Amino acid sequence: MIKLSRPQKPAILTRNEQAWLKSLMDAIQKYGSFKEIPKDEKNKLTSHYRHDEIKAALFPSSFNKCAFCEGKPQENGNIEVEHFLPKSIYPSETFSWENFLPSCRKCNDSKLAHDTGVEPIINPYDDEPDEHFRYCDILIKPVKDDQKAQKTISVLSLNSARLMKPRAEILISLHSFSSALEEAIQDLESADSERKRMHKTRKLIESIEIMEQLTETHKAYSGYCKSYLNSCAPFLAAKEIISTLHNL
Ligand SMILES: [Zn+2]
Structure with a gap:
């Protein structure tokens, strides 16, 4: 909701x-x-x-x-x-x-x-x-x-199967996006050239955008996705990295 x-x-x-x-x-x-x-x-x-x-x-x-x-x-x-x-x-x-x-x-x-x-x-x-x-x-x-x-x-009946099922499907996607984000953060940290760093940064921004799209208000179950992202450590870490880079 x-x-x-x-x-x-x-x-x-x-x-x-x-x-x-x-x-x-x-x-x-x-x-x-x-x-x-x-x-x-x-x-x-x-x-x-x-x-x-x-x-x-x-x-x-x-x-x-x-x-x-x-x-x-x-x-x-x-x-x-x-x-x-x-x-x-x-x-x-x-x-x-x-x-x-x-x-x-x-x-x-x-x-x-x-x-x-x-x-x-x-x-x-x-x-x-x-x-x-x-x-x-x-x-x-x-x-x-x-x-x-x-x-x-x-x-x-907000915890009936008809709502738990789509939440479970979203959760699988979000877990997978979250793992990909963790890897993207590690890749960025280990990048040894400016060109690689820029490429990995772009990848990180793209991954953040994909996850944030799920929280857009017109998307089904956007409140659930927003709540997940609010406590998703790799997502928050990625946001922090991008915000720091923008402020440099
Ligand atoms: Zn309804």
Whole structure:
């Protein structure tokens, strides 16, 4: 999970949210509760939140990834407009822009109607995930005994096989990049001519760039990669070497 910035509310929502909500609230009054509204009628009344203009305004804010697990649609199912506070419990939030979040089908299914109003989970638009989560090997864990992070991990099943598997694949690549970087550092240290030193320095910079590309926000699981690099000794050493050379 990475920190996201909530985008501007799209015009279609500003224009229509009150009317859409009024129709829904009228139906709740007519049938007695949100649950009692007949399925087809409920679907018709609520479906506006899935309007293409709403998706077009919301999805780029998470780089077209799931805001929770950072999975891409091809791996974890379509990205959907998720209600942070479930609309079945908080129908008045059905068309609230601040309540929308792009989520993959799998996170959405895991979260179901979990009552975030009673037991809050991390919202990457409002919370800084780095302050709540850390990674240990291929597992995501709470920082210290952060209860909100713990609840988020369990509600969204963030340590299920569907997420541990891609983390494991990334980890293999990162380990291999890290070993290559160690060798590149040794090669640079043993270079015995200026020409060799320049060549090895270029190689080192290229290796750093390849690893840093994995942390770009539009890449799947970029938060996981960033966390790995933040404690990857050869990567940090290589960065230090390059920064020293630039300052010479
Ligand atoms: Zn997800």
